[in-house]
Amino acid sequence: MDVPALFLSLRLAAWTMAILLPVGIWAGRRLAWRRFRGQSLVEGLLALPLVLPPTVLGHYLLTAFGGATPLGRLYEAVIGRPLVFTFEGLLLASVIVNLPFAVQPTQRAFEAIPSEVREAARCCGMSDWRIFRRIELPLAWPGILSALVLTFAHTLGEFGVVLMVGGNIPGETRTVAIAIYDRVQAFDTQAAGLMAATLLLVSLITIAASYSTADSPGRRRG
Amino acid sequence: MAPWTLIRGLLCLAALLAASSPAAAEEVPAVAAAADLQFAAREIAARFEAETRREVKLAFGSSGNFTRQIEQGAPFRLFLSADETFVFRLADAGKTENRGDLYAVGRIVLMVPRGSPLAVDPTLTDLAAALRDGRLKKFAIANPEHAPYGRRAEEALRAAGLWERITPHLVLGENVAQAAQFASGGGTQGGIVAYSLALSPAVARLGAFALIPEARHTPLRQRMVLLRGAGPTARAFYRYLQEPPARAIFSRYGFALPGGLPGGR
Numbered sequence: 001m002d003v004p005a006l007f008l009s010l011r012l013a014a015w016t017m018a019i020l021l022p023v024g025i026w027a028g029r030r031l032a033w034r035r036f037r038g039q040s041l042v043e044g045l046l047a048l049p050l051v052l053p054p055t056v057l058g059h060y061l062l063t064a065f066g067g068a069t070p071l072g073r074l075y076e077a078v079i080g081r082p083l084v085f086t087f088e089g090l091l092l093a094s095v096i097v098n099l100p101f102a103v104q105p106t107q108r109a110f111e112a113i114p115s116e117v118r119e120a121a122r123c124c125g126m127s128d129w130r131i132f133r134r135i136e137l138p139l140a141w142p143g144i145l146s147a148l149v150l151t152f153a154h155t156l157g158e159f160g161v162v163l164m165v166g167g168n169i170p171g172e173t174r175t176v177a178i179a180i181y182d183r184v185q186a187f188d189t190q191a192a193g194l195m196a197a198t199l200l201l202v203s204l205i206t207i208a209a210s211y212s213t214a215d216s217p218g219r220r221r222g
Numbered sequence: 223m224a225p226w227t228l229i230r231g232l233l234c235l236a237a238l239l240a241a242s243s244p245a246a247a248e249e250v251p252a253v254a255a256a257a258d259l260q261f262a263a264r265e266i267a268a269r270f271e272a273e274t275r276r277e278v279k280l281a282f283g284s285s286g287n288f289t290r291q292i293e294q295g296a297p298f299r300l301f302l303s304a305d306e307t308f309v310f311r312l313a314d315a316g317k318t319e320n321r322g323d324l325y326a327v328g329r330i331v332l333m334v335p336r337g338s339p340l341a342v343d344p345t346l347t348d349l350a351a352a353l354r355d356g357r358l359k360k361f362a363i364a365n366p367e368h369a370p371y372g373r374r375a376e377e378a379l380r381a382a383g384l385w386e387r388i389t390p391h392l393v394l395g396e397n398v399a400q401a402a403q404f405a406s407g408g409g410t411q412g413g414i415v416a417y418s419l420a421l422s423p424a425v426a427r428l429g430a431f432a433l434i435p436e437a438r439h440t441p442l443r444q445r446m447v448l449l450r451g452a453g454p455t456a457r458a459f460y461r462y463l464q465e466p467p468a469r470a471i472f473s474r475y476g477f478a479l480p481g482g483l484p485g486g487r
Contacts, residue, residue: 014235021229067295082295148232167291169252169298170279185282185399186260187424 001194004171005179012087012175013155016094017148020102023095024147028106029136047100054097058164061093065165085167090175093161101150109143110136149210153203251456252279252297254288256304256444257364257397258328258371258416261424262475263302266468267459274462276455284397286368292317292449299449299456302463304328304398304416305370306445313447322447325463326477329417330374330439331431333405340412344432346382352411353387362393362404362413370442371398375414377439405429418475444477 031043049057065072065083075083083089113136121131137144159177166173168182176195183192255263260282267278281298289308292298293315303309306324313321332349334340339357341348352358363379364372372394379385393409395401398416405413406428420431448460462468469479 014232018232018235021232062294067293072295076295081297084294085291085296167296168281168283169296170281171250172252172279172297174281182282185257185397185403187399187403187422 001191001198002174002176002179002183005174005176006195006198008087008171008174009156009176012090012094013152015091016098016155017151019091019095020098020151021144021148023099024102024106025137025140025144027103028143028147029110029140031103031107032110046103049097050100054158054160055164057093057096058161061089061161061165065089065092084165085169085173087172090162090166090173093165094155094158097158097161098151098154101154102147105143105147105150106140109140112143113139146210149206153206153210156199156202249455250277250279251299251453251459252281253300253302253456253459254292254296254298255280255282255302256285256288256370257282257399258304258418258444259302260399260419261422262418262471262477265471266463269467269471270459270462274458276458278455278459282397282399284364284369284372286370287397290368297451299452300446300460301449302444302446303370304442304444305373306443308370309445309447312449317449319448319450319452322445323464324443324480325446326444326472326479328371328442328444328477329436330371330378330414330434330442331417331420332412332434333402333415333420333425333429333431334412335406335408335410335429337408338411338429342430342432344434346378346384346434349388349412350382350384353384353391358388358391358411360393360404360410361388361391362395362401362410362415364398364401364415365394365396369395369397369401371414371416372401374439374442375401378414378434381438418477421474421476 027046031039062084063069065075067073067076067082067084072083079088083092117135117139118131121135126134157177158175159181162173162175162178163181166175166178168174168178174182176199180192180195180199183189183195263280267280271277278300285303285305285308288296288298288301288303289312292301292312301309301312301318302325306322309318309322312318332342332344332346334342340352343349349358363375366372366376376385379388393404393413395404399419401413402415402419402425404410405415406425414434417433419425446460446463448456452460473479
């Protein structure tokens with residue numbers, strides 16, 4: 001059992017969720033209520049990672065941020081280390097891949113809030129920020145929670161893009177999904193089996209959790 | 223759970239987990255090792271760690287893939303290639319400290335899993351017969367595009383005049399360890415893999431193998447090199463790989479060594 005790989009996956013998932021939570025809430029809320037020109041295009045772009053093979057994204061990240069490209073060199077000059085084959089590179093890939101999982105459930109949750117509720121709150125003299133905190137967020141919460149759970153599960157399971165932009169560096173880019181692949185090649189089927197079972201269990205629990213939050217809209221109040 | 227509690231908790235968790243590793247990562251150099259070293263390098267690293275109390279992180283893969291990754295800035299400090307041309311390519315690109323050292327010469331074997339209808343014969347004559355009579359369904363080698371052992375397997379198959387006929391039956395491993403996995407796992411009737419892998423107990427019990435004559439392929443001159451940014455631990459490991467205990471392990475895994483036989487064994 002490759003424990004550092006498991007922790008690396010959890011760290012990646014935590015960071016992905018931390019970044020996508022505000023992004024998901026902002027984008028989901030905006031897409032739910034304000035129609036604008038080119039909205040379908042934006043929604044399509046956000047959904048693209050669902051159908052795009054991860055290797056396509058991996059290829060573009062490598063060609064954009066590889067050590068020999070201007071963007072890659074700029075990043076390295078500013079940050080002091082390259083983006084590809086590092087944890088930060090994985091995080092960028094993970095955030096992009098998980099965009100639809102973070103935005104779509106959140107958008108549906110905001111769409112489900114009746115506009116009368118918000119208008120009533122405004123009539124009572126509540127400020128926009130207060131309406132957001134006290135009314136919208138608690139009502140949309142089950143959707144946001146299921147977005148987070150899906151993001152978490154999906155990050156743990158991501159393989160192709162991680163292998164392409166991360167390689168297989170222990171403690172840096174070897175996530176638990178890569179570690180399974182690595183253990184199989186090392187003829188260590190026992191460790192591979194143990195890690196596969198762990199991932200299966202974790203994924204099962206998170207998916208079950210996401211269905212249970214989706215089934216009970218509005219049950220939780222902030 | 224209230225939204226704000228979770229948001230705060232998540233940020234704390236991310237920060238906490240973030241603090242846990244980058245500092246340590248600098249101290250422990252990442253070593254890119256050709257997949258044929260899967261067992262030998264692990265053993266040497268374990269000895270090195272026990273003797274010096276310093277740690278290295280080993281990553282295994284095909285030498286061609288590592289070369290591409292290092293060219294693109296992958297933070298490896300030491301590269302153990304299965305083929306010296308990759309080391310020279312990196313040296314010419316200014317990614318290495320020098321042109322490195324030869325540390326071993328590898329060999330290839332015909333590997334046949336238990337219960338395979340294929341005979342274990344070093345001249346590949348039964349392989350030719352199996353191709354004719356349909357006994358051969360799938361045959362595993364590493365990807366010749368970027369894996370040195372795959373390229374040598376292709377050369378040996380070409381030398382035997384089998385390449386064109388065997389191509390439709392080939393299963394390509396991403397590196398030679400995966401090819402060995404395919405060749406010994408029973409999904410194929412056999413494969414051409416690294417001698418060093420076939421000699422390891424984990425693989426040897428899965429099948430039988432025969433050493434393919436050296437004359438049938440260009441030699442697998444395995445060269446290692448320190449990459450730019452290598453620190454004291456990477457240097458110490460580089461020296462250790464050339465010392466008698468490491469040479470003894472390389473020799474046990476079937477590698478021919480530069481400068482003759484190792485001391486002590």
